[in-house]
Amino acid sequence: MNHFNICPDCMHRSYCVLTTQKDKVWSCSEFDEEVPNQYNLETVQEQQQKKELRLV
């Protein structure tokens, strides 16, 4: 078994027609991951600001 593969983290994994061997892919031109969540960052910053206000 080849334990290294990138399919589990690919956003196309549920419908990708390129391969059925999704446990053997170590390089793929179609690989895409979800873009890091900027909203999450903003939410965290907002929470931090609130926390600071509480401390003051």
Add this chain to the structure above:
Amino acid sequence: MATLTAELKKKTKKVPVRGMMNNVMKQFNSAADQINLHPSIRKILSITNNEIIVNFPVKMDNGEVEIFRGYRVQHNNALGPYKGGLRYHSTVDIDAARALAMWMTWKTSLAGLPYGGGKGGIQLDPSKYSQGELERITRRFTFALADNIGPEHDIPAPDVNTNDQTMAWMADTYMSMRPPAERTANQHVVTGKPAGSGGLEGRDRATGFGVFLAIKFWAEKNNKNLKRKKFIVQGFGNVGYWAAHFLEDEGAKLVAVQDAFGSIENQKGIVVDDLFNYTKSNKGSIIDFPDAKSLKKEDFFATECDICIPAALGNQITADNATQIKATIVAEGANGPTNVEGEKILLERGITIIPDILCNSGGVVGSYYEWLQNRNGELWQLDEVMAKLEKKLRESFNKVYDYSLKKVVDMRTAAYCIAIQRIERAYVERGIFP
């Protein structure tokens, strides 16, 4: 010329190999047998020079500290500094990095570059981190690697989930760690940087252009004209798109494409840039392109064509579909698209395979030009870059093609033999210290 006389000990320590490492070792041993590689050099090349594992802390956006594990495997530097990508992925580990580093050694050697092979990365899932966190992770990883990388020692490049932005952060961090007067002289510590920060014009198309050139060189050698030749492309990413773009410019006709979403076909021809523009407005998908009909995924490789370009992923041409391929040439834009059984069938049917290690080497040659450009304090124009790429890739292609004819072997065997012989020669000429 000095001769190495060391002999293999009868009892050698068995290094456990698995997965990808096993495959890479199989390819290496097969080529080493073919060229009757010196036993001492076989021993040296069977193992990596250095394996660096760093655990480093990074402060997250929420104020908590997370510990990350990063790797850098340096396989061999007989021909020059280690060269290879850095990938950010949850499954990155030392075994994967070893196999890919070894593969880079053969690739840079075959391309005739003054480089060895390396690979590395960080075990993480980038989608779980913000841009700010990824920047801090990258910078802290660069700091942790410290002098284990360097412009004349080990030169990382982008890979899965890393890009020109990642390389810009790495270059900036590494340069900031040098004494002030040396900072700008260290810009070439990484390649794949943005064009405005020392990157190379045309780096985006280098791999696809290389795939196109390999087909063109093969056609020239066989007195064939690419005009009106039909081709199919699997994968419409950077490599597939640019290869198709240049082939179309040469008069060839794109007749079928397959991507993650599905397959399309039009035997009258698909206009490459029309399809590219369509995918941009269709969430990256080729599906429902108006000037083509959809094709069953299992029928893609059986499409009527002269040239087949698997430019997406590995294990695509197998015993199941190799008998159905209509093309007379398969140009491997992806890494490992033809498996052993598939290759055997294609060769028996007289279909030429331009192997991945040669066919998709335009990218690493492009990286070399970026490194040279930075090292010499120059800025090259796009046309210069393309001309230099063509010269270098023609040289590699001719070597492989001529070797395969001379030794009556397929082009993949020829490519591995040439790559390993070049390293062998360096060791034989230099000897082993002390």
